[in-house]
Amino acid sequence: MSKEHKITMLGTGLIGMFYTKTLHEQRGKDRVHAVYSRSEEKVKKFAKDWDIPEYYTSMEAAINDPETDVVVIGLPNNLHKEAVELSAKAGKAILCTKPLARNAGEAKRLLEFVEKAGVFHAYLEDLAYTPKTLKSLASVKKGDLGRILWVRSREAHSGPHSEWFWNIEQAGGGAIIDLGCHCIEIARNFIGKNIKPLEVMCWADTQVHPIDTEDNGIGLVKYENGAIGQFEVSWTFRGGMDLRDEVSGTEGSIWLNHFLRTGFEMFTAENKSGYVAEKSESDTGWLFPVGDEVHELGYVSMFNDVFNALDNGTEPMESFYDGYIVNAIMDACYRSSKSKKWETIHIIDWRGIEQGKKSSVTESFDKNYFLIKKERMPDGQLKLILKEKKSGRMIERVIKEGGHLEDD
Numbered sequence: 001m002s003k004e005h006k007i008t009m010l011g012t013g014l015i016g017m018f019y020t021k022t023l024h025e026q027r028g029k030d031r032v033h034a035v036y037s038r039s040e041e042k043v044k045k046f047a048k049d050w051d052i053p054e055y056y057t058s059m060e061a062a063i064n065d066p067e068t069d070v071v072v073i074g075l076p077n078n079l080h081k082e083a084v085e086l087s088a089k090a091g092k093a094i095l096c097t098k099p100l101a102r103n104a105g106e107a108k109r110l111l112e113f114v115e116k117a118g119v120f121h122a123y124l125e126d127l128a129y130t131p132k133t134l135k136s137l138a139s140v141k142k143g144d145l146g147r148i149l150w151v152r153s154r155e156a157h158s159g160p161h162s163e164w165f166w167n168i169e170q171a172g173g174g175a176i177i178d179l180g181c182h183c184i185e186i187a188r189n190f191i192g193k194n195i196k197p198l199e200v201m202c203w204a205d206t207q208v209h210p211i212d213t214e215d216n217g218i219g220l221v222k223y224e225n226g227a228i229g230q231f232e233v234s235w236t237f238r239g240g241m242d243l244r245d246e247v248s249g250t251e252g253s254i255w256l257n258h259f260l261r262t263g264f265e266m267f268t269a270e271n272k273s274g275y276v277a278e279k280s281e282s283d284t285g286w287l288f289p290v291g292d293e294v295h296e297l298g299y300v301s302m303f304n305d306v307f308n309a310l311d312n313g314t315e316p317m318e319s320f321y322d323g324y325i326v327n328a329i330m331d332a333c334y335r336s337s338k339s340k341k342w343e344t345i346h347i348i349d350w351r352g353i354e355q356g357k358k359s360s361v362t363e364s365f366d367k368n369y370f371l372i373k374k375e376r377m378p379d380g381q382l383k384l385i386l387k388e389k390k391s392g393r394m395i396e397r398v399i400k401e402g403g404h405l406e407d408d
């Protein structure tokens with residue numbers, strides 16, 4: 001039975017606003033009942049704008065509001081630990097934004113807090129829930145793409161909107177911690193969350209800004225079944241927010257563009273409204289607006305899944321454990337970017353399968369040959385590349401009319 005939840009929202013910044021907008025602008029019953037921010041002026045205004053009955057300038061008091069049963073954490077990364085610890089102590093359901101923590105050690109502590117307290121927990125990884133991603137995941141789960149071999153996920157924009165993101169102490173890292181966490185979890189979803197990520201090769205550099213952390217990064221995450229997750233992140237990309245994914249399997253491929261090329265393009269010489277879409281850099285000329293931003297970014301499906309799981313006593317699609325795995329992968333990325341070598345991903349308490357070896361898909365053609373490749377040539381012939389099982393020799397054959405093989 002669907003129950004009405006009252007929520008404490010921690011943070012009134014960009015994500016606090018997107019989360020509240022998602023919850024309040026739909027016809028759902030769950031409402032933000034209490035909100036926390038350090039500044040009395042800001043929190044009062046936020047409460048008024050979104051019709052929230054209670055506001056607090058003390059995090060602890062907001063978490064312990066007697067009427068709320070769920071806490072949503074939308075605070076800078078360095079404050080997630082304190083917020084989770086206090087919320088677990090209060091016995092409330094805890095939904096935490098990404099990244100779960102600044103590193104795997106901290107993420108593990110958060111996982112322990114919620115598991116010890118026995119409270120419901122969800123990792124708010126919205127980009128695993130975009131409408132296109134959910135439909136693609138359903139296709140992949142049915143086997144439409146065969147075995148997944150390679151997932152490329154890219155998030156790039158011109159850099160974050162608040163000072164704390166640029167401070168390594170508060171954020172834990174740069175573009176990798178901020179954006180790579182999305183890309184890594186998207187790839188895990190397509191490859192299979194029970195497949196163990198083994199090692200990482202990563203390049204990270206500070207190409208533009210005078211900061212102590214990376215503003216660009218590229219990484220390869222190798223999985224035990226041989227699949228590769230590739231992420232590309234940037235805080236210096238010009239022209240809006242580039243959110244793209246590509247999935248390649250033995251039987252098919254998917255290309256997704258979530259933001260800049262959604263099929264909605266508009267020209268204006270005089271923009272009266274100003275805002276176009278998150279991280280859009282211009283508001284005149286040719287623009288790429290986004291139909292329903294909270295939907296396209298996955299927030300609506302994410303909260304539906306999370307609150308349904310809470311009501312039904314089931315697991316949401318993304319839990320604190322997933323957040324911990326993502327942090328463990330990012331830790332290895334930072335080590336690899338320094339060592340310039342493949343670095344092992346250290347996971348304490350792996351809960352997926354132990355496969356032990358790479359999968360392979362070698363299709364037998366008949367008792368003597370493996371089928372390597374089949375292609376229709378410009379002259380209409382169907383050509384096969386075959387490998388002789390006994391000798392290992394590669395040969396070509398053409399299928400003749402009636403389906404017979406042409407002689408050698």
Ligand SMILES: NC(=O)c1ccc[n+]([C@@H]2O[C@H](COP(=O)([O-])OP(=O)(O)OC[C@H]3O[C@@H](n4cnc5c(N)ncnc54)[C@H](O)[C@@H]3O)[C@@H](O)[C@H]2O)c1
Nearest residue numbers: 011012013014015016037038074075076077097098099162
């Ligand atoms: N797609 C997503 O899921 C997504 C998008 C943006 C941000 N985030 C995450 O949400 C969190 C917040 O990011 P944001 O973009 O909303 O940041 P923001 O800077 O817009 O807002 C941060 C909020 O935290 C408060 N705050 C800042 N420093 C504080 C301090 N020292 N003590 C107490 N409160 C403090 C601010 O007043 C504000 O209310 C981060 O963990 C970020 O990674 C997630």
